[in-house]
Amino acid sequence: MFQTVEELVKEANSQNLPLSEVMIQTEIETTGKNRAEIIEKMSSQLTVMEKAVQRGLHEEIKSRSGLSGGDARLLKHYIEHNESLSGSVVLDAVSKAMATNEVNAAMGTICATPTAGSAGVVPGVLFGLQPKLNPTRDQMIAFLFTAGAFGFVVANNASISGAAGGCQAEVGSATGMAAAAAVEMAGGTAEQSAHAMAIALGNLLGLICDPVAGLVEAPCVKRNAIGASSALVAADLALAGIKSVIPCDEVIDAMYRVGRMMPTALRETALGGLADTKTGRALKERIFGINAKRSVPKE
Amino acid sequence: MNYRSVFDIIGPVMVGPSSSHTAGAAKIGRVARKLLGTVPIKAAVTLYGSFAETYQGHGTDVAIAAGLLDFDERNPNLPDSLSIAEKQGMQITFTADKQTPVDHPNTVRISLTDGSEMMEIVGVSIGGGKIEINEVNGFSVSLSGSNPALLVLHHDRYGAVAEVAGMIATYEMNISYMQVSRKQKGSLALMVIQTDEEIGDDLVTGVSHLPNILNVAVLT
Incomplete structure (x- = not known):
């Protein structure tokens, strides 16, 4: 059983297994379930993700507050009718990430990866790469196990909660997970996956959690968009042989410590950042009424 | 190790928007329903901390009502739970208590009755859809949720x-x-x-x- 990325990579290399397989073996060991059950469960998570993406891209989605919905479709239309600046693979991934988060904000069904607020990045990257890499369903399931393996290390050694560690812990973690899994799917090595995660998470260190009106909508949907694009860039850097100067486990530890230093106002309390702007405050008033009071939750 | 399974990371499958304010809230409501063991006719829900501040926007009220209807956090009918509860004659009142200090921002007290039996629990949604139960009918319990x-x-x-x-x-x-x-x-x-x-x-x-x-x- 691995507790660090270093151990995860070592296990994969010593047994000559892909990272996804190490995660599957660990799951069998800790839960006592058999392989078929575990694969079946991940397959059903994949189906949920796929449905959310399709809903967000093809249905009219609007949240209760009206703060989010419809942007994934706008982007899809733009990709189909324009020569975009950043290219179709990146924007396809971005539109699918946003689709997921818009469905989430509108009380649709999603699969938290690792949380609901950051649920767009991993499926966005996975389904964004699908037309290019033509993965089999088994390879797509493997992608989720690899992403899960890296998220598992982050969750147990740092945090995946915005209230505890800011958005770096949610979208930052999701971006690292997606980058590492994209490397494996593209045929990269276990070390390259670790570098992709380190680069991706390292670039999002310090990202605060500042949801407007306290809702998982703005800027969350767009943070997932940027997460998906960053994940692809980090994966490409790692596949090019570029290494993170700081090893992955140390980046994860840095994320944890940055989260500890982060003031409460910047950790999901909606008391700082974009939430505490003139427009952010006005939106909160509009949604919750003028009696809406500031709150400082105790940790 | 708080997270034991890969499905704590790639999961849970849930109705949005928030793993803590929606999925966790639904789970707490369902625990109350299960412990009552019958269909409640009345439920009084008191929300504290962050729950009290933002419950309407996050659908925390809707999620708790869904739990009281015995829906899990992935039930597609979850968004319609308030009207379903009304149709079933289940009276649910929500009170936002912004004054009482709580240890965790996402705390809720649920009292319910089926007309003869009573059940009261205090639950906390700790993140990622995981919950703790601190109190059951006056018994203090400590459940880490891990x-x-x-x-x-x-x-x-x-x-x-x-x-x-x-x-x-x-x-x-x-x-x-x-x-x-x-x-x-x-x-x-x-x-x-x-x-x-x-x-x-x-x-x-x-x-x-x-x-x-x-x-x-x-x-x-």
């Missing part, structure tokens, strides 16, 4: 604990933590049992049919 757990309301009689533990053993499951609370000798008691393995429906049904057992709820 392991699956069984909450068993039972008559305080000899053998009750042994029967439940024995049944768990027949499923080749390991108990990692156990707590028994009671008001006074021979009265109502509560067993809280955490296991290493996931708790299946068979086990829950089995335990609920044991002698002296009133109601059973599961925390996953």
